Amino acid sequence: MTFRGFSSNRGATGRQQTQHAFNFNQPLSSVSTLTADGLCRDCAALDLETAFARGHELYEDARRGFNTRRLASCRSANGTIYLRDFYFVTSLGRRLAENRGCKLCDFFKHHVDDPGHHGKTFKALVVCSSEASLFRAPRRNARGRLEKRRDWDEMEYNVFLTVVPEVDGIPRTGVPLRWLETEVPRKGAIYRATEEVADEDGKRLVLPGVLGPKADFVKFGYWRYNCEESHGPLCTPRKPPNQTVTGFKVINCSKRPFSVERVSWREKYVALSYVWGDYPDTDRWPQTIRDAVAFTIYMREKYLWVDKLCIDQSNAEEKKYMCSKMDAIYEGAEFTIVNAAGDARTGLPGVTKVPRTPQHKVELNASSARVNLSGRGPTTSTSSSRPGNSDDVYRDLLNVPGAEYDAETQGHSLWLDNYRHGLNNNMELPLDEMLSLAQGPDRAAKYGIPAEHVDFYEDSAEHFGLPFDEFMETQKELARRIGITLPELVPYLQRDLARKAGIPDSEPLRMPTAADDTVVSHNRPKKPLPPGKTPGKITLVSTMQDPRVTIRKSRWATRGWTYQEGVLSRRCLVVTPEQVYWECRGMAVHESIKLPLPTLHTPVWPMGVWCFADYMLSGVFRGDMHRTPELQYGFQGKEGDDDDGAAATDAGGRVKSLDGHIRAYTARELKWESDSLNAFLGISNRYSSETDRGLSLILGIPVWTGAFADGRPGLQHSFAMSVSVWFHVGEPTEPGSELYYATCPRRADFPSWSWIGWAGRVDFNGDNTDNSPRNKEENNNPTCTSRADNDGYDDEEDERNMADDAHIDFFKAMTSSDWARSVDRLYSASMVLHTEDGAYSTLLSGSVSLRDFPIDADKKWLLTIKKPFVLGHLRTVPSRNRWEWGRLMEKEVEVRMSVPCSERELKEGHASGEMLSVLLFAGTVPFVWDVKARFLVLRRVGANSDSGAKGEERWERLGRLVLTMEEWMMGEYTDAQAMVKDLPVRDYGRDLTLV
Structure with missing residues (x-):
């Protein structure tokens, strides 16, 4: 078939064939003989200077409409999805698996995974810089129109080289779908090192940074200047007038020897975030702290805050107080130095004496052959082609003859691209x-x-x-x-x-219908690529692994304490083994890439500040809001708290953000169980209202402490919803089962009904997973199995546990007058929060004030459920629906356990009375037509032997159970009591106390 935008002509004129007969395909040699330049015979035959130039011409002509090359997704005859059409340089075959001693082959090996894998072959392509992973691909709205045009009219593009595996079904000019967004950040792109051109200052997109052995503090100062001048209150250190940190101490970096001094918290200071490591505390000044002092001086700052030295580790009261002030300390810093290169003994590479991992680069002799590329409009082959001309021959410009291209793409078609174009035109529903x-x-x-x-x-x-x-x-x-x-x-x-159809909510809904992708006027003169760095040479440099990927793989990113340090900091300078990365709330940049920063900023209204546009690759310190391991895009400035939702007036948005923080934090490790709450206090403080009205947290559980929009008190309903909605990520007991289990250790010093009482990754609202058995059957998807990728991220697990937004929508609905009316029926159990010794107690209902209630994490807190309803039995029967595990009294059931538990053990435990499921919350929320009844699965752990409450039963939360009542039943319920009456529950007859 013929692709849209392709010429139906299979050949080309003799003149055109002559102009574009040049290609880099060379027969592969099984014997390697190195040239005087240290190249194998195959690499010596490459003219990469010409490849870069011609690739650049291809994309520049497309940009002006001289050819119809357009980034689009296709499906091959064997079902492989890929992106067309990139400039083909050469096939590398299997030579990267050979030990040829060739410096170019060795250079290419750094940019691929497992080059020695049997039968694996590679190719080299030239890609336009505007299609790099740094920029989200242009997308279209529901009418097929391109999103708002980027203000790049005056920009000059660049090109880079990437080494891609050869995949059956993908033509020479194609790359696997999402290759640019996933693999290039992991391995880096390859650029020509070039001279700076005077009239292109700040206009070339993108240029490589050639790194030296030392960190470039002049460049860091430039980044900071751009932040201060453009981002304003987005990134300015946050020190509200009514906020203070008593007894604040810092390292005075200007003194020798260094000294720790008490200063006013209003002084300017830098903070350090690092991992101490498995070392004794005898060395007060390990290399990382020494290097951080030097870093602070180089950035022209005087004071440095380091937890180990600025908090008296022998003073329990001081440690407790400072833990409660982590949000103030990190938000108040000028910037935070993050060590993502190791631990306290490792030091900061490139700052003083610790070396950096060298940047991969290779220098080659430029070929004496040159192609006449004038840079003044279309080449001879396209001189008669204007935008929309039917005699488009750009297939030959891809460095693959048209006849061969047609043969390679026979039977291929445009296809669904979730990430760029939305739904395919030929979907069943128009x-x-x-x-x-x-x-x-x-x-x-x-x-x-x-x-x-x-x-x-x-x-x-x-x-x-x-x-x-x-x-x-x-x-x-x-x-x-x-x-x-x-x-x-x-x-x-x-x-x-x-x-x-499998398209994420954030994506548009249509394939493009128009071919007008021209960015600039076709009359605008083209400029050639800048000259090489060294005359007569071509120097290839690697951008190396994107620091965002490096950070997420670092030891720093596995520790619980460092999570809030990254999230709370308003500016971060991150030191990786290779380079330094800057992230603030308005931009993210690193040393190996040079970007025209002012051009890429866009105004943020009504604040009147500027930050990176939403098409820019964003940072990694806003909290892990995303369920896929892929890096994300978009900067949305909000004063004070950026786009993580903490500053949003919408309670649903704030809870969504908070759920994401809890999910990310609980995936990390803590050395001491006692830190479970302390290491999250900085995040918690940002979400707790200073008044009785608003969102707050009770031992990690989100609650609404004021009245809902309908005038009803919010505490009881919101607490019940939040306690019953979280679960630990686990595996089904058997394929198709809706009984999931995890293996999570208990933290006995904290309550079992809160996630802080457990070690293990927490998630929310898993009862309507996008990859549930029902959806798998409807979409004809195979059963998922858990496989982690090379970076340790398991995107299939993320998909399997992709959840609905019931928790988020509940807070959104109940706090908005426009939404609250759609929540017709709510039931929640009556509960009392109290200490084990009975000294403190509060009823979690009505308009009880918690502002002055001393919820001290050092005390042991119990939760007593008054007059509870419990499941009468747990005898499930097979469902008539093949996608369901089973039903309980005609209601769909799902169970998520924090500990290993089989279906037999669950049923026998309930039958014996050693386990029970207590009803905590039932009700409807917007967008969920079914009524959900949420239970806690409990296990008996004994009775209290204190004389004051002898014989009182104690229970431990092991998981949660959800029953779904179908939509048609909603009309049968006149109130919450009628809804509960329809459930298979009984009155337990006495109170339940949860440890």
């Missing part, structure tokens, strides 16, 4: 027609819907055989039940269809 402009302004006005929605409703009414007005009444009720307005219904249904 979503493009749903949004086509319609005739019917009277009906649009009558129902207050956009005119483009009328055709969809008319077609739907006809399909169901209903009069239009009658059908619209059902749609109004449907929208009300979902919790949205009628104009929002079509986009909601459209998104639901897309979600079932």
Whole structure:
């Protein structure tokens, strides 16, 4: 078949063939004889200077509309998905697996995984810099239009080389889908080292940074200057006037020997975030701290804060107080130095005496052959081609003859690209027609819907055989039940269809229908690539692994204490083994890449500041909000707390952010169990309101301490919801089972009903996973198995545990007058929080004030459930639906256990009375039509022997159980009591106390 935008002509004119007959394909040699330049015969035949130049010309011509090259996803005849079309340099075959001694082969080996794998072959491609992983690919909206055009009209592009595996089904000019976004950051891109061109200052996208053995503090100062001048309150150290840190101490870096002094917290200072390591505390000044002092001086600062030296480790009260002030300390720092290169003894590479891992580079003699590339418009082959000309011959510009290209792509088609283009045009449901402009302004006005929605409703009414007005009444009720307005219904249904097709919520819904991807005017003169760094030579330099990837793989990123240090810091200078990386709330940059920083900033209103545009690769310190290991894009400035939701007025957004922080924090390690809460206090403080009204945390559990939007008290319902919604990430006991188990150690000093009482990765709302057995069957997806990638991230596990937003939507609904009305019925158990000695106690209901209630983590806190309802039995029966594990009294059931537990053990435990499931919360939230009843699965741990409460039963939370009541039952319930009555529960007859 012929691709859209490809010429139907299979050949080219003799003149065109002559112009573009040049290619780098060489027969592979099994015998390596090195040249005087240290190259094997195959590498010596390459003219990489010309390859870079011609690749650059291809992309520049496409940019002006002289050819129709367009980044798009395709599906091969064997089902492989890939991206077309990149400039093909050469096939490397299997020579990277050979020990040829060739310096170019050895250089290429640094940029691939497992070059010695049997049968694995590679190729080299030249890619346009605007398509690097640093920039999100342009995307289209629901009407097929490109997103807002980037202000790059005056920019000059660059190109880079990447080494790609040769995959069956992918043509020579293609790369596997997501290669640029996943593999290039892991291995780095290859650029030509070039001279700076005077009239291109700040205009070339992108240039490589050639690194020396020492860190470039002049460059760091430039980054800081850009931050201070552009980002304003986004990144300015945060020290509210009413906030202070009593007894604040710092290292005075200007004195010799260094000394720790008490200073006013209003003084400017730098903070250090590092891992101490498995060493005794005898050395007060290990190499990392010494290097951090030097770093501070080089950045022209005087004071440095280091926890080990600035907190008296022998003073328990001081340690406790400072732990509660971590948010103030890290938010108040000018910047934080992060050691992602090791531990306290390792030091900071490139700062003083600790060496850096050298940057990979290779210098070659430039070829004497040169191609005449004038840089003044299209080449001879395209001189007659204007934008839209049907005689497009750009396939030959890809350095693959047209006939060979056609043979390689026979039977290939444009395909679904979740990340760039949305739904394919040939999907079964015509979503493009749903949004086509319609005739019917009277009906649009009558129902207050956009005119483009009328055709969809008319077609739907006809399909169901209903009069239009009658059908619209059902749609109004449907929208009300979902919790949205009628104009929002079509986009909601459209998104639901897309979600079932496997497209993330953040992605657009259509393939492009227009070919107008021209960025600049075709009349704008082209500029050639800058000259090489050394005349007569071509120096290739590697950008190396993206520091974001390095940070996420570092030991620093595995420790619990360092999590909040990274999140709370407003500016971070991260030292990796290879280079230094800057991340603030407005941009993220590193030494091996030079970017035109002012050009890439965009205004943030109404703040009137500037930060990196949303198409820029973002940072890694905002909390692990994302469920995939891939790096993410987007900078959304919010004063004070950036885009992590802590400053949002929407409670749902703040809870979403908080859930993400808990998920990320609990995936890390703590050396001491007693730090479970302390190492999270800095995050907790940012979400706790200074008044009685608003979001707060009780021993790690999010609660609403004021009234909901409907006037009802929020404490009891929100506490019950939050306690019953979290679970530990685990595996099903058997394929298809909805009984999941983890193996998580208990932290006995903390309550079992809170995640702080356990070690192990926590998640939320797993009862409606996107990869549930139901969805797998509907989408014909294979059963997932847990496999971690090379970086230790398990994206299949993330997909399997992808959750709905019930917890988030609950807070959003109950705190918004527009949403609260859609939550018709709520039940939550009555609970009392109290200390084991009975000295402190509070009823978690009504409008109880917690502002002055002393929730001290050093005390042992118990939770007593008053007059509880418990499951009468746990005898499940097979479901009539193949995708369900089983049913309990005709209700779908799912269980998540924090400890190993089989279905037999679970049932026998409930039958014997040693285990029980207590109802904590039941109700509806927007977008979830089913009613969820949430239980805690408990195990008896004995009775209290104190004389004051002799015989009181004690229970430990082991997991949670969810029953789903179907949508049609909602109409049968007149109130919460009727809903509970329909559940298979009984009155337990006495209170339950959870340790």
